[in-house]
Amino acid sequence: xxxxxxxxxxxxxxxxxxxxxxxxxxxxxxxxxxxxxxxxxxxxxxxxxxxxxxxxxxxxxxxxxxxxxxxxxxxxxxxxxxxxxxxxxxxxxxxxxxxxxxxxxxxxxxxxxxxxxxxxxxxxxxxxxxxxxxxxxxxxxxxxxxxxxxxxxxxxxxxxxxxxxxxxxxxxxxxxxxxxxxxxxxxxxxxxxxxxxxxxxxxxxxxxxxxxxxxxxxxxxxxxxxxxxxxxxxxxx
Numbered sequence: 001x002x003x004x005x006x007x008x009x010x011x012x013x014x015x016x017x018x019x020x021x022x023x024x025x026x027x028x029x030x031x032x033x034x035x036x037x038x039x040x041x042x043x044x045x046x047x048x049x050x051x052x053x054x055x056x057x058x059x060x061x062x063x064x065x066x067x068x069x070x071x072x073x074x075x076x077x078x079x080x081x082x083x084x085x086x087x088x089x090x091x092x093x094x095x096x097x098x099x100x101x102x103x104x105x106x107x108x109x110x111x112x113x114x115x116x117x118x119x120x121x122x123x124x125x126x127x128x129x130x131x132x133x134x135x136x137x138x139x140x141x142x143x144x145x146x147x148x149x150x151x152x153x154x155x156x157x158x159x160x161x162x163x164x165x166x167x168x169x170x171x172x173x174x175x176x177x178x179x180x181x182x183x184x185x186x187x188x189x190x191x192x193x194x195x196x197x198x199x200x201x202x203x204x205x206x207x208x209x210x211x212x213x214x215x216x217x218x219x220x221x222x223x224x225x226x227x228x229x230x231x232x233x234x235x236x237x
Contacts, residue, residue: 003115004049006032008040008064009056009080014101018054018080021108027116028052036060037067046223049178049194050075052096052115057081068093073159073195078111136183138164138173145171149188153214155180155197167214192228193221206232 005028007018015033022028031050034040037059044050055077057064064081068074077095084100097111137144151166157177164171181191191197192211202213208225210217211232220228 002029003051004031005052007054010059037062157195
């Protein structure tokens with residue numbers, strides 16, 4: 001699995017250097033590069049998935065720190081900057097690493113390795129059974145909790161965690177929703193929003209903007225609307 005990443009930096013040369021480094025790492029896929037944070041914000045809101053941002057701090061209109069604070073569920077972030085004094089604030093925002101310009105490739109690779117290692121660790125937290133049984137074990141509070149797939153109402157992304165909601169319990173685990181999505185049976189589960197996956201048999205009603213299940217309304221994201229309408233429309237008699 002490749003991590004989808006974007007570069008946000010107002011310096012063309014800095015973008016060029018980081019892009020060349022990304023091209024050398026097989027595990028990364030560059031899906032966007034932006035000279036200001038406003039355009040990056042629009043892209044993240046509309047894009048299907050961004051796993052990692054290489055983010056400059058000192059930019060016009062909106063600084064990297066201000067930009068990061070606007071994101072409700074930010075991807076992983078590596079700061080790239082010429083200003084050492086912002087390091088403390090960066091780590092308070094839980095960024096993965098803080099790279100000082102000019103950035104060497106070996107230092108860049110070390111930062112990316114942190115992200116890759118954490119992502120692999122997150123993937124291991126979901127133990128999908130191999131015998132075709134309809135359950136998954138989720139790692140939660142040092143225990144592996146068994147959840148029946150047919151009992152899941154929906155799955156919600158909460159920053160670097162997901163909440164699995166059933167009729168009688170909630171399980172929260174350190175995981176990316178995009179990774180968990182690949183482990184669920186396509187016939188029964190559908191991504192309706194960048195932050196939500198729902199169990200199709202549990203849907204009680206739907207419209208062009210939301211699905212309803214168990215007295216809860218889940219929004220349909222504009223980038224998912226066409227697929228949701230097509231999938232659910234086939235079930236309507």
